[in-house]
Amino acid sequence: MSLRNLKKLAAVVSVLATAGAISARTSSGEFLENGFGAKSAGLGNGYGVVVSDPSAVYWTPAGLAQIYTEKRITQTIEAPKSSEKPAGDDEEFNKLLEDQNSSGSKESKTVEITERGFQAQLNASGAMLSNGRYMYFTAAGMTALGGGIGAGVGGTRIQSIATYDATGASTGSTAYNAYAGYLGYGWGTGPVRLGISGFAVREDLLGGAVNGAGINVGAQVVVLPPLLSVAADIKNLGAIQSRTGGGFKELGKLDTLFSFSMQIQAPPPNSNFKLIIGFTANLDKPEGDGVRLNMGVAYGFNKYMYAMLGLNGSKPALGFGVNVGKTLQMAVSANRDLLGREFQYFGELNFAF
Secondary structure: OOOOHHHHHHHHHHHHHHHHHHHHHHHHHHHHHHHOOOOHHHHOOOOOOOOOOOOOHEEEOOHHHOOOOOEEEEEEEEHHHHHHHHOOOOHHHHHHHHOOOOOOOOEEEEEEEEEEEOOEEEEEEEEEEHHEEEEEEEEEEEEEEOOEEEEEEEEEEEEEEEEOOOOEEEEEEEEEEEEEEEEEEEEOOOEEEEEEEEEEEEEEEEEEEEEEEEEEEEEEEEEOOOOOEEEEEEEEEEEEEEEEOOEEEEEEEEEOOEEEEEEEEEOOOOOEEEEEEEEEOOOOOOOHHHHHHHHEEEOOOOOOOEEEEEEOOOOOEEEEEEOOOOOOEEEEEEEEEOOOEEEEEEEEEEOOO
C-alpha cells in the first residue's frame, strides 16, 4: 500500500472514530443519562430532591406533586360553650347553669384552613454543548387528579457532521438528531411524594434509526422539615430499543440508572444556604464511570437571586438564578464537557400561572 493510500486510510479511520464518539455523545443515551436544564447542571445533576416543576417528568416524576398553589381560607365555626361544671355550694343555682350550657348555646371561633389550589407551569431549557451540539427540552404541568401531571419533549442535535467514503473522499455532511417525549403523574400528601412517567425515544442515524420506550419512577421524602429531604429515582426502567438500518433489525436495552440525592438546608438565620449530595449509578455498566458523584451548593442572596456551584462526576459547574415573585424563574449555568476540553452553556425559564 502506498504512502498516499496509508494517509487516506488513516484520515478515514480518524474521521470515523471522531464521528462515532460524537454520535455516542449525542445519541438518545446522552439525553436520557445526562439530563438537561440550567438549574440541574448548576447543581451537578443532584436535582431529583429539589425539582418541583414540569421537568420532573424526567428527573423524578414525584416532583410533579408539588405543582399547586396554597390557598388560605378563613372560616368561622360555631362550637358549644364550655360545659365545665360551675363551682359553688348552691345546688339549685349550679343546676341552672348546667342546663344553660347544655341547652345548645354556642360561641363563634375563627380558624384558618390551607387548601391545594390549581396551578399550571411551563418549563423550557436549551443548551449549547461541545462539538457543536444542541440540547433542548420543553414541558408543561398542572394540578390534577389529586396530584400533578406533566408532559415534555426534547432532544439533542448535531448541526452538521462531515461524511466520507471508503477512499477518504468527502461525501458532504449530515445532521444527527435524537428526540424523547415524556408523560408523567405525581401524587402525595404530607412528607412523602411518589411518581411515575413513561417515555418514548427516537434517534435518527445515518442509514437507520433507533426507537425505544420505558418508564421512570421516583420518590421524594421530607425527613426533617425543612432541614432535611431525600429523593430516589430509577430511570429507563424496563426500557427497550429497536435499531434498524442497512437491512437489519436489532433489539436491545437502554441503560437503567439509579439516582439518590439529599438536601440539607441550614437552620435559621442561615436558611438561604442549601447543600445537595447524591450519586447516579448505571446499573447495567457499574464498572468504570458507572457511578458518578452529584454535588451542589445553592446560596440565596435574597428571595430574588441565588448562586449555584456543582460537581457532576469530575465536571465542575456554576450557575445563577433569578426569581420574579412566584410567577417567573430564570437560570443560567455552565459546566465542562465529559472530556474537560470545552465549556457548555445552559439556560432555563419556568412560568407559573
